[in-house]
Amino acid sequence: MGTFKAIRIDKADKGTTAALTQFDDADLMEGDVTVAVEWSTINYKDGLAISGKAPVVRRFPMIAGIDFAGTVIASGNPQWTAGDKVIGNGWGMGETHLGAYAEKVRVKGDWLVRLPDGMTTRDAMAIGTAGYTAMLSVLALEKHGLTPKRGAIIVTGAAGGVGSVAIAILAKLGFHVIASTGRTSEEQYLRSLGAAEILDRNELTGAAKPLAKELWAGGIDSVGSTTLANLLSMTKYGGAIAACGLAAGMDLPTSVAPFILRGVCLLGIDSVMCPIETRRRAWSRLASDLDRSKLAEITQEISLDEVLSTAPSILAGQVRGRLVVKIM
Structure with missing residues (x-):
């Protein structure tokens, strides 16, 4: 037994506190596989947990961080042996x-999930929960029958983690991608x-009409609220929007009009409790359908020591692409 470095969140008189500290092996929770973490990443949910701006953490003390990639060091599970390279995300990590x-x-x-052949643990966390969620969204749109021939796909929050990976995947698959962003300075990126077109997010923030001009066959939305309502009202007949985030809020001020008059579908994307077979399929597709050179372009690296000071930036929408966290 010993100690290891970790970011610990504790309950305080007002809200929570987060600090980099030493954590005791004896306080690890139940599980049949122990992993030496090599890389993690910062997602929007991680920013919320560290800042205490939303009730993400459900038990205390908590070690923050919702995803990792690393090497198995001990296993009581027949699927895994010491030395295996693995990816873990969701399932309440960093929450419960x-x-x-x-x-x-x-x-x-x-x-x-086993690390795909040809992918490093750093690559896996450059993708992270954000990129994995983007792929789940693409899989949902494909299951709905959307192909490049059906028309354009819009991606909101385009310069963020989900948006950046979604654009790269969709473009490689041959879709005409419309990138919606509030950071028009990121057009070249x-x-x-x-991205084939750039749309100012202000075009999607006003009160949504029940039905507006049909502009796209589908979309991937990480924003929610009025943005999602506008996307639905502008989706072509038989199209679909994959909703995977709530950066602008949990409300959805829309009507049934897009659903019953145009047959539009709203596809809910959950990355936390997603079944393991779907996870494996998503990571397999990420290994084949995400251009690694594009992944390198959208990735910045920080240390575990820098997570606490960096987390507020992701909540403020100031982070472009993906941040990987070097643990060891």
Whole structure:
């Protein structure tokens, strides 16, 4: 037994506190696989947890961080042996189960996905939950029958983690991608990922009409609220929007008009409790359908020591693309 470095969140008189500290092996939670964490990342949910701006953390003390990639160091699960490279994300890590901003995690082996051939643990966290969520959204749109021939796909929050990866994947698959962003200064960056058009997010923030002009066959939305309502009202007949985020709020001020008059579908995307077979399919597709050179373009690296000072930036929408966190 010993200690390891981790970002610990504790309950305070007012809200929560977060600090980089030493955590005792004896306090790790139940699980049949122990992993030496090599890389993690910062997602919007991580920013909320660290800042205490939303009730993400459900037990205390908590180690923050919702995803990791690393090497198995001990296993009581027949699927895994010491030395295996694995990816873990969701399943309540950083919320109800001790998370990934630590040199060591203990989890259920059934939560883990094997690192795809040709992908490094750093690559996996450059993708992270944001990129994995983007791929889940693409899979949902494909299941709905959307193809490049059906028309354009809009991606909101385009310069963020989900948006950046979604644009790169969709462009490689041959879609005409419209990137919606409030950071028009990022136009060159978004076009380098494969965006064919740039749309100022202000075009989607006003009160939504029940039905507006049909502009796209589908979309991936990480914003929610009036933005999602506007996307639905502008989706072509038989199209679909994959909703995977709520950066602008949890409300949805819309009507049934897009659903019953145009047959539009709203596809809910959950990355936390997603079934393991879907997770494996998503990571397999990420290995084949995400251009690694594009991934490198959207990725910045920080240390575990820098997570606390960096987290507020992701909540403020000031982070472009993906941040990987070097743990060891």
